[in-house]
Structures are given as structure tokens and as C-alpha cells.
Amino acid sequence: MLNKSEARNCTPSGGCMTVRHFYPLLGFLIPTVIMGYGVVIPRSCIAGLNESSVGFGMSLLGACLAYWQGVRAALRGSNKRLKGVVRRPEFLARQARHPTGLLGALVGWIMSFETASENRMALWLLRLRPRDHILEIGFGHGRTIARAAGLAPLGKISGVEVSEQMAKMASRRNRRLIAAGRVDLRVSQDGRLPFPDQSFDKVYSVHTLYFWEDPAAQLCEIKRVMKPGACFALGFRPRDEQTQASFPDSVYRLHSLTEVQSLLVQAGFQDVRPESAPSSKGRVVFVLGTH
Numbered sequence: 007m008l009n010k011s012e013a014r015n016c017t018p019s020g021g022c023m024t025v026r027h028f029y030p031l032l033g034f035l036i037p038t039v040i041m042g043y044g045v046v047i048p049r050s051c052i053a054g055l056n057e058s059s060v061g062f063g064m065s066l067l068g069a070c071l072a073y074w075q076g077v078r079a080a081l082r083g084s085n086k087r088l089k090g091v092v093r094r095p096e097f098l099a100r101q102a103r104h105p106t107g108l109l110g111a112l113v114g115w116i117m118s119f120e121t122a123s124e125n126r127m128a129l130w131l132l133r134l135r136p137r138d139h140i141l142e143i144g145f146g147h148g149r150t151i152a153r154a155a156g157l158a159p160l161g162k163i164s165g166v167e168v169s170e171q172m173a174k175m176a177s178r179r180n181r182r183l184i185a186a187g188r189v190d191l192r193v194s195q196d197g198r199l200p201f202p203d204q205s206f207d208k209v210y211s212v213h214t215l216y217f218w219e220d221p222a223a224q225l226c227e228i229k230r231v232m233k234p235g236a237c238f239a240l241g242f243r244p245r246d247e248q249t250q251a252s253f254p255d256s257v258y259r260l261h262s263l264t265e266v267q268s269l270l271v272q273a274g275f276q277d278v279r280p281e282s283a284p285s286s287k288g289r290v291v292f293v294l295g296t297h
């Protein structure tokens with residue numbers, strides 16, 4: 007069965023074909039059929055139904071199919087180029103979701119520069135205090151863990167990741183803090199946070215929401231490890247035309263700001279409110295909530 011978009015003759019990336027796309031083809035087809043079957047064929051030695059006249063019809067059909075496919079390809083291309091945006095290739099998007107191997111290490115290293123401003127913003131929004139016990143979910147390169155440790159010099163920083171490659175990279179970067187018992191980095195791939203209830207004063211996560219299997223369950227799990235009165239900051243690119251065009255939807259599940267706010271409310275967070283972070287690479291927003 008055709009899905010809705012195929013039935014409307016839409017490309018998977020959203021461009022829809024309309025009758026006006028076929029005007030140039032009709033401009034070629036109508037005179038060719040009239041001249042071919044109306045004038046040339048009847049007056050020539052290939053008149054009637056034979057290999058040559060059927061062959062002529064088949065070439066017209068082939069031209070129509072090629073034209074139709076050409077319009078589809080052009081619509082796909084024009085959609086990708088929305089406002090000069092280039093869609094991130096799927097293999098790189100998969101690496102951002104779960105960095106592995108050498109390419110994962112490279113992606114992690116680039117990310118540490120690319121997302122620095124929004125990560126600084128997350129720490130600023132949380133108003134860290136010297137003795138805070140802090141948790142970062144999806145710490146990636148581990149640069150923000152080091153910064154948080156600097157802002158809470160008498161506190162403890164924990165982190166959880168799905169990627170072993172990132173855990174290695176972040177552990178190398180924070181080896182002295184780990185040796186001093188101030189940083190504790192863990193790998194967990196089942197959505198559970200390997201910490202007891204009511205462990206943390208501050209929790210944050212930046213650019214990981216898109217990859218959560220079950221955002222509602224993940225938020226309940228986050229709330230479980232927060233102390234009463236603790237604060238949570240979630241930073242992400244909200245769903246809009248430009249973000250949708252930039253990231254492949256096979257990897258990135260984008261949410262609107264309103265959706266995320268109501269997910270936090272449903273998970274039982276109090277005082278849920280949005281904050282914007284001006285960022286060099288596009289619009290990033292934060293949703294804050296308290297336990």
C-alpha cells in the first residue's frame with residue numbers, strides 16, 4: 007500500500023510534485039505525439055502497428071519516466087539546500103549518537119569545540135555551588151566535566167555515557183580528578199543511571215535528548231537520582247525547519263520546546279521553564295526543572 011507521502015507524489019524529504027512540474031514535459035510530448043502519430047508515421051513506410059511505431063511510443067514512455075525521476079531528484083536536492091543548510095551525513099550523525107573507533111574519537115574531539123558555548127551555558131544556568139554533587143548525562147569528550155569540577159572545587163562530578171570510546175577519552179582528559187576521587191565516569195547502555203536515589207544537587211545534559219530511546223522514562227530516571235530541591239538543565243536544538251533539514255531524522259529525533267516542557271512536567275519536575283542560549287551553530291534552548 008502507498009503511504010500518504012507516496013500517494014501525494016512527495017519525496018521522502020518533503021518536496022511534493024505538482025502539475026506545474028510537468029508543463030515542460032507536456033510542451034515536448036504533445037507536439038511530438040501529434041507530429042509523430044498524426045503526420046510522420048502515417049505518411050511513411052512505418053505506418054500502422056509495427057516494431058518501429060511501437061518503438062517510437064516506448065521511447066516517449068522512457069523519456070516521461072526519466073523526466074519524472076529527474077523532477078523527484080531535483081526536489082530532494084532543493085529541500086536539502088534549504089536556506090543554505092547542508093544535511094549532516096548519516097554516518098556522522100550515527101557517530102554523534104554513539105561515537106565508536108577512530109572516527110568516534112575524532113567526532114568527540116570536534117564536538118568539544120562545537121558545543122562549548124551551550125555547555126558553558128548549562129553550567130551557568132545551574133548556578134553551581136562549591137560543594138555540589140553534579141551529574142552529566144552524555145558527557146562525550148569530558149571537557150564540561152573538567153569545567154564543572156573547577157566550578158565546584160569541593161564537590162564531586164559524576165558522568166554517564168553510552169559510548170565506551172567517549173568514556174575512555176573523557177577519563178584520559180580527567181585522569182587527575184579521577185585519581186583524586188572528584189570525578190566518577192560510568193558507562194550505561196540501558197537508560198538506567200547507575201547511582202542511588204537522591205544523589206545529586208545538579209544534573210545537566212546537552213545534545214543527547216535526540217538519542218534517548220524513551221525520553222519519558224529517561225526523565226523519571228533522572229528525577230530519581232536528584233535530591234529534593236535539586237535542579238536539572240536539558241539543552242537541545244528544538245525541532246524547526248532548519249534543524250530538520252540539518253540532521254537526518256533516521257538518527258535525530260527532534261522535539262519542540264513545548265513537547266519537552268510537558269515531558270518534564272509529566273515526569274514530575276517542578277518550576278519547569280525554558281531558557282535560550284545564543285550559540286554560534288544555531289538555536290539551542292534549555293529547559294530547566296527542579297525536583
Ligand SMILES: C[S@@+](CC[C@H](N)C(=O)[O-])C[C@H]1O[C@@H](n2cnc3c(N)ncnc32)[C@H](O)[C@@H]1O
Nearest residue numbers: 102103104121144146167168169212213214217
Ligand atoms: C552530540 S554528543 C554531545 C556530547 C556533549 N554532551 C556535548 O554537548 O558536547 C552526544 C553524546 O551523548 C551520548 N549519548 C547518546 N545517548 C545517550 C544516552 N541515552 N545516555 C547517555 N549518553 C548518551 C553519546 O555517546 C555522545 O557522546
